[in-house]
Amino acid sequence: MPGPRPDRTPWIAVLLIVLFFGLSMVRQSAEWVLEYEWWKEMRQFETLVSMILYGVVPSMVAVLLAFVVLWLTHARAMKAAGFGLSKFPGYAKLATLILLVVAYVAGSGAVDNWTAVLYFGGKQVAPGAWKDPVFGHGLSFYFFALPFYQMLLRVVLVISFLTCVVYLGTRVYWLVRESRPRLTEDGNIELPEMRLDHLKEFFHDSLFLRLALILFLLTLAASRYMERYEFLTKDHAFMVGIDYVDENIRLPLRWVSIVGVLMGAGLVMLRRWMLILGAVILPMIVESVAPQVVHSLYVRPNEISLQKPYIERHIQATRTAYGLDRRSREMEYKASLEMRIDTAKHKPLLDNIRLWDWRAFHDTVTQIQALRPYYVFQDTDVDRYKIDGELRQVMLTPREIDVRQLSGDARSRWMNPHFIYTHGYGMVLAEANRITRDGLPMLFIQNAPPEIKTPSLKLTRPELYYGESTHEPVFVRTAQAEFNYPSGAENVHSRYDGKGGFPISGLGMRLAAALAYTDWNIVLTGFLTPESRMMIRRNVRERVSELAGFLTWDTDPYLVLTPDGRMVWMIDAYTTSDAHPYAARVRLPNTGRANYMRNAVKATVDAYDGTVHLYVFDEADPIIQAYAKLFPGLLESASAMPADLREHARYPETLFRVQAEMYRTFHMRDAEAFYNKEDAWDIARYLGSNEGKPEYSSPTYVVATLPGETKPEFLLMIPFTPRNKDNLIGFMAARCDGEKLGELLFLQLSKQELVFGPLQIEARINQDQNISKDLSLWNQQGSRVLRGQMLVLPVDNTFVYIEPVYIQASEARMPQLKKVVIATGNSLIYSDTYEQAVAELATMSPQAPVPKEPAPSTYAGAPPTPAVGDPELGRKLDQVRRHLQRYRELSGQGKFVEAAKELEALEAAAKR
Numbered sequence: 001m002p003g004p005r006p007d008r009t010p011w012i013a014v015l016l017i018v019l020f021f022g023l024s025m026v027r028q029s030a031e032w033v034l035e036y037e038w039w040k041e042m043r044q045f046e047t048l049v050s051m052i053l054y055g056v057v058p059s060m061v062a063v064l065l066a067f068v069v070l071w072l073t074h075a076r077a078m079k080a081a082g083f084g085l086s087k088f089p090g091y092a093k094l095a096t097l098i099l100l101v102v103a104y105v106a107g108s109g110a111v112d113n114w115t116a117v118l119y120f121g122g123k124q125v126a127p128g129a130w131k132d133p134v135f136g137h138g139l140s141f142y143f144f145a146l147p148f149y150q151m152l153l154r155v156v157l158v159i160s161f162l163t164c165v166v167y168l169g170t171r172v173y174w175l176v177r178e179s180r181p182r183l184t185e186d187g188n189i190e191l192p193e194m195r196l197d198h199l200k201e202f203f204h205d206s207l208f209l210r211l212a213l214i215l216f217l218l219t220l221a222a223s224r225y226m227e228r229y230e231f232l233t234k235d236h237a238f239m240v241g242i243d244y245v246d247e248n249i250r251l252p253l254r255w256v257s258i259v260g261v262l263m264g265a266g267l268v269m270l271r272r273w274m275l276i277l278g279a280v281i282l283p284m285i286v287e288s289v290a291p292q293v294v295h296s297l298y299v300r301p302n303e304i305s306l307q308k309p310y311i312e313r314h315i316q317a318t319r320t321a322y323g324l325d326r327r328s329r330e331m332e333y334k335a336s337l338e339m340r341i342d343t344a345k346h347k348p349l350l351d352n353i354r355l356w357d358w359r360a361f362h363d364t365v366t367q368i369q370a371l372r373p374y375y376v377f378q379d380t381d382v383d384r385y386k387i388d389g390e391l392r393q394v395m396l397t398p399r400e401i402d403v404r405q406l407s408g409d410a411r412s413r414w415m416n417p418h419f420i421y422t423h424g425y426g427m428v429l430a431e432a433n434r435i436t437r438d439g440l441p442m443l444f445i446q447n448a449p450p451e452i453k454t455p456s457l458k459l460t461r462p463e464l465y466y467g468e469s470t471h472e473p474v475f476v477r478t479a480q481a482e483f484n485y486p487s488g489a490e491n492v493h494s495r496y497d498g499k500g501g502f503p504i505s506g507l508g509m510r511l512a513a514a515l516a517y518t519d520w521n522i523v524l525t526g527f528l529t530p531e532s533r534m535m536i537r538r539n540v541r542e543r544v545s546e547l548a549g550f551l552t553w554d555t556d557p558y559l560v561l562t563p564d565g566r567m568v569w570m571i572d573a574y575t576t577s578d579a580h581p582y583a584a585r586v587r588l589p590n591t592g593r594a595n596y597m598r599n600a601v602k603a604t605v606d607a608y609d610g611t612v613h614l615y616v617f618d619e620a621d622p623i624i625q626a627y628a629k630l631f632p633g634l635l636e637s638a639s640a641m642p643a644d645l646r647e648h649a650r651y652p653e654t655l656f657r658v659q660a661e662m663y664r665t666f667h668m669r670d671a672e673a674f675y676n677k678e679d680a681w682d683i684a685r686y687l688g689s690n691e692g693k694p695e696y697s698s699p700t701y702v703v704a705t706l707p708g709e710t711k712p713e714f715l716l717m718i719p720f721t722p723r724n725k726d727n728l729i730g731f732m733a734a735r736c737d738g739e740k741l742g743e744l745l746f747l748q749l750s751k752q753e754l755v756f757g758p759l760q761i762e763a764r765i766n767q768d769q770n771i772s773k774d775l776s777l778w779n780q781q782g783s784r785v786l787r788g789q790m791l792v793l794p795v796d797n798t799f800v801y802i803e804p805v806y807i808q809a810s811e812a813r814m815p816q817l818k819k820v821v822i823a824t825g826n827s828l829i830y831s832d833t834y835e836q837a838v839a840e841l842a843t844m845s846p847q848a849p850v851p852k853e854p855a856p857s858t859y860a861g862a863p864p865t866p867a868v869g870d871p872e873l874g875r876k877l878d879q880v881r882r883h884l885q886r887y888r889e890l891s892g893q894g895k896f897v898e899a900a901k902e903l904e905a906l907e908a909a910a911k912r
Contacts, residue, residue: 063107317582357788439816460565
């Protein structure tokens with residue numbers, strides 16, 4: 001009778017596991033092949049090697065150090081127990097493997113590779129002018145040295161702790177092992193005497209353990225010393241950094257704690273264990289309790305006087321960390337509510353007013369220029385170009401392909417996305433303030449093939465292989481012609497003639513690509529030729545992020561048309577840190593919390609061949625200096641950027657938003673005002689939706705002339721209002737042109753004079769009978785009114801407010817510019833066209849300004865002008881002024897009931 005069949009289940013499971021890991025390794029190898037080819041395409045293979053080494057070497061050094069120390073510790077513990085590793089080869093191999101695993105987990109977990117790398121990259125970085133007022137160190141110390149020292153201490157602490165654990169564990173194991181029952185040769189069981197006194201003596205007399213404990217305590221003392229610097233980024237309720245209690249109580253007590261730990265290290269050799277605990281623990285307890293007591297009993301009742309110098313440090317450091325005091329200018333702007341606008345003098349400004357809100361423009365262009373369902377306009381950007389010899393503001397959006405919009409059958413065919421629909425085509429470019437008679441954008445570049453309406457622009461290479469709406473991989477220079485653009489009932493095709501991508505014709509490369517993308521059609525297709533190339537990472541942001549992932553990349557690349565007709569993407573990158581002493585933190589998108597930010601790099605990506613260049617635009621930034629030393633072949637100087645691209649560099653909106661968010665609080669320099677938030681601001685609001693819900697204004701690119709300047713320039717602007725109020729109180733502008741790129745201008749308005757904010761102008765628009773009638777009529781069934789973001793522009797010593805009004809059918813999202821509103825002071829212009837509105841603005845004389853003191857004829861029974869030096873009449877006039885200013889504020893906000901009450905109070909005060 002045959003025996004039972006052997007169970008092969010374990011062998012099958014092992015085989016499946018081996019097969020799974022084998023296939024994973026093969027696919028990983030295939031992905032590495034493509035990585036190698038892509039980095040060769042970028043001509044940055046040396047950068048790839050550096051990144052791999054930087055990401056591995058520091059942690060491997062820590063792992064090796066930990067393994068050597070733990071292995072020697074284990075061997076010494078074996079020797080102290082009276083045994084040698086050579087007598088137990090099986091145990092030696094198992095113990096070595098366990099120690100290697102422990103060393104790997106401990107070393108790799110305790111080490112941050114980039115912290116170590118940045119330390120060596122930043123060693124030669126100049127400390128800079130800024131130094132913290134307590135310890136006297138520059139930014140390079142806090143960005144590079146301090147994190148590295150803290151990491152080293154963490155490594156030593158972990159290794160010293162594990163050393164004690166391994167030594168103790170080994171000695172105990174062998175002590176217990178020798179005390180276990182044994183089977184003698186004659187078959188009897190021998191029970192050795194368990195010598196617990198040996199264990200006690202071991203703990204008491206082990207020199208090795210005492211030395212390890214001393215090392216641990218010395219490292220703890222060093223860690224406590226380094227933790228003093230953490231007070232510099234401590235977040236209090238009203239400020240960040242060292243405050244009165246930290247400097248006068250916590251720091252001295254920290255030194256007491258450090259001395260206590262050092263004394264404990266010295267007492268270890270004397271084996272005075274209770275004294276050791278007292279020396280280490282008691283100062284720590286005092287350090288945690290005493291500051292709270294001092295703060296409650298002494299600081300809180302006198303907080304503003306005691307904390308004032310520390311608040312001033314916080315304000316100055318925050319302004320420095322976000323660049324609010326670099327190349328910036330603050331000026332008082334005495335705006336007049338009523339002032340005539342000289343339209344001839346400000347013609348360059350008025351000729352470049354952006355009538356098209358980017359959202360309305362995007363929807364309209366999608367309707368009139370998409371040409372086919374699969375064409376998409378991912379984003380619309382604002383830029384400036386020299387057209388017919390003048391600087392003109394334009395709206396620009398590229399026409400890209402979204403293969404997901406192909407019909408069902410076409411989308412399912414493998415050839416279409418990979419060989420045929422490989423690229424977008426052309427762009428739409430329109431002047432920002434010109435419209436057709438039908439209320440549509442006046443296009444300078446349109447259709448496919450491109451139709452260009454001005455000799456100032458040229459588009460010779462309209463194909464977009466790299467952009468924002470992409471799919472991959474795509475294959476070019478194949479036996480299959482690529483779709484270029486539709487022409488009537490036919491399609492026009494093309495063949496790629498650039499250097500983008502990498503060769504794919506070889507069988508090995510095709511296998512690698514098939515494995516990496518799990519797509520065997522790449523191997524089986526017969527359309528690949530010896531000249532074929534494969535394109536990956538065609539998304540602009542993904543492309544630069546892979547190349548320089550250590551930077552924080554902006555989410556909004558924008559397209560530039562060069563004078564020779566090529567399309568080039570530009571995208572900004574930032575260096576950030578959360579280690580700037582005394583600086584307030586902000587949460588950045590895709591980055592997390594930071595308290596330091598610089599627009600250090602601007603990158604360009606050729607839309608046709610994918611060539612990438614990274615230009616350093618802030619050479620004073622210590623972080624980018626360190627990276628430039630680590631990757632010398634990756635970053636280029638700003639002076640290397642071609643002049644035709646440099647003309648389109650701009651101040652990035654992301655950084656501007658962060659700076660505006662900081663400035664609304666940190667424009668206050670006085671510590672007491674800052675502490676009480678007496679003059680906090682908000683971003684100005686406007687009516688961004690048809691439902692009448694206010695929205696915060698977005699930073700707006702405009703071509704305008706700054707106060708005190710004579711030439712128009714490309715600017716990024718945003719207005720401010722007082723917190724919980726709607727009148728204008730401040731204005732922020734960033735310059736973008738030439739050598740002025742990066743300069744900031746802050747206009748601070750008088751708190752005694754009312755200047756209307758955008759929401760107040762919106763209220764006046766809603767209250768105008770003619771306008772409200774039209775808005776109500778157009779919002780009937782079948783159409784919808786859209787209002788663009790209101791532009792607020794400083795002109796001479798006043799402000800001009802401009803808002804476009806669009807009408808859109810409910811069935812199709814194609815807004816048409818219907819009306820234009822221009823407001824100045826108490827004047828409101830409402831016209832069918834922008835030209836009509838400007839013409840009316842030119843003929844408009846300013847209304848009589850409201851007198852600061854009520855004229856005798858203004859109110860019945862108003863008192864005559866008081867004689868100089870009459871205190872009683874002066875008091876009454878002050879009361880009249882207050883009622884008058886309050887009446888104007890409430891009227892501007894549309895609060896007519898409250899305004900009427902103020903008017904009654906004003907009349908009563910005037911009669912008295």
